[in-house]
Amino acid sequence: MKGYGAYLSNLRSNAGLSLEELASLAGTSKSTLSRLENDEVSQPFKGNMRMLVLILAQLLCTSKFEIDRYLELASIDRKLLTETEAFELGFIRPIPPGSKDEEIQLEWLVANCEGILARLEEVEAKIGISKTPLNLKRKIQEYTNLLQEARWRLDALSSNSQAPVRPSEVKIYVAEALEGKIVVGHQYGRELNSDIVKYSLYNLASKNARWLMQLADVERFAVDDCIILTNSKDFQGWTSSEIKTTVLNTSLPIPDDLKELKEAKLPIIAKDYYNSSHYRLVSFTPSFSDLDQLEVTLAPIGFHDYYALTPFFDEPLLTALDGSKVSIRQKYGNTALTYSSTDKGTSLIPTPVSIQCIVVTSDQQILLMRRSSSVAFYPNHWSASFEETMNAPGLNRKGEPSRSDDADFFAGALRGLHEELAVESDAVEKICVLSLNVEYLTLSTDVIVLIKLHLSSEEIREGWILEAWDRDEASKLQFLPSNLNAVVEKLFSNELWHPTARMRLIQYLFYEYGVKEVARALKAKNR
Secondary structure (H helix, E strand, O other), X not given: OOOHHHHHHHHHHHOOOOHHHHHHHHOOOHXXXXXXXXXXXXXXXXXXXXXXXXXXXXXXXXXXXXXXXHHHHOOOOHHHOOHHHHHHOOOOOOOOOOOOOHHHHHHHHHXXXXXXXXXXXXXXXXXXXXXXXXXXXXXXXXXXXXXXHHHHHHHHHOOOOOOOOOHHHOOOOOOEEEOOEEXXXXXXXXXXXXXXXXXXXXXXXOHHHHHHHHHHOOOOOEEEOEEEEEEOHXXXXXXXXXXXXXXXXXXXXXXXXXXXXXXXXXXXXXXXXOOOEEEEEEEEOOOOOOOOOEEEEEEEEEHHHHHOOHHHXXXXXXXXXXXXEEOHHHHHHHHHHOOXXXXXXXXXXXXXXXXXXXXXXXXXXXXXXXXXXXXXXXXXXXXXXXXXXXXXXXEOOOOOEOOOOOOOHHHHHHHHHHHHHOOOHHHEEEEEEEEEEEEOOOOOEEEEEEEEEOOOHHHHHHHHHHOOOOHHHEEEEEEEEOOHHHHHHHHOOOOOEOOOHHHHHHHHHHHHHOHHHHHHHHHHOOO
């Protein structure tokens, strides 16, 4: 059909690939691709040419809409695709539990997922993982998820193991409308205190965090809902010279069902919240890397891109492999813990980078702030000390350039220090990044930053009350002595804690006293 060549060329251009690069990925020649893009190959496509055309669809199309349009222009009837061809293009039939030949169908699914992943990873290796189109990386992650779910079900059928609990058994938190706005985490902190049954450093993870780690098949250190992705050596922190930040110009693609859901929920969010520009994490180097620095890659993301989904993470709005309704968290939540140093794996759920700062004053006091009742996340919760969503270049409500673009984690932390507390950068004695983490409820990437100031607690309070630009984001300040016993005692007080506040306090103790000493202090509290 006329127009196929132009459409193919447009898809290739959108993927940022040259003819040579795409030819290498597809296992063909530059001249053959050129002929296809110039409509010099007659339709209907047959034999090896038809196989090539379908491979190109798999590599380049980013949505079901694009695939359908591509097949139409290529004069390929979707109804005439073989089962394997349809599967490779992402058309996957549900396999309901208890259905006829369920085990045989699941085994077929596993074999085909393994075959597709082997081919896609081979393609990825050809061009280089860091240069692979984001769409291809997303497909690898989606097929990996599908393979994992099929294996869980096969294991359950053979009684060898048990898959993570299904929807009816997972605690669901539905965002509440507070003062007419959708708010995430209203009174959420009350759930966290009930999860701690013993004062042990390795028994502080919430049930939610343990469930998410089970879903991702990983084991990490966690406190409340905060799960460590990677941390600096002995929690002594990375300085600005020890973190290399790369920023992509384009946003990451998301799965079709998330894209459709986002568009459906957007009107609910857009009426109350401005679409400010932020960053999301793409990849990072792990702590065991031979590199002498932490390398992170970021991509732009709008507030509406993630907040149109975040309040609905736990509602059964998506369809699982067995045809049942599941939540966003149940279908894709495991990918929040699969970031890769090679850009190979990244979260399929769009979430922002949150800079989470713990501030220590010159008179050795830790700043605690109670979040305002009007904020979008965790209103009225106590934080140690404040949070800032990392900003990307964008426009404000008047169509003018936004106040800031955070070039890296440190710029975001210093901006937050100024906006929240009216503290200038020259008052900073030390600033370092202790760790990267994932927060269960929002699935955001939380960067824990330690800031030590030359200013006293009273100077901080005065600046906040009289000069801070964003002082209304907090309703009250408190100060906590930074010594080990005082912090340990405060950790288990009956406060409405922000889900990462206690993790920040514990990582500060790791920084000052070491992991073993902190573990001993917690153990002593049981006596």
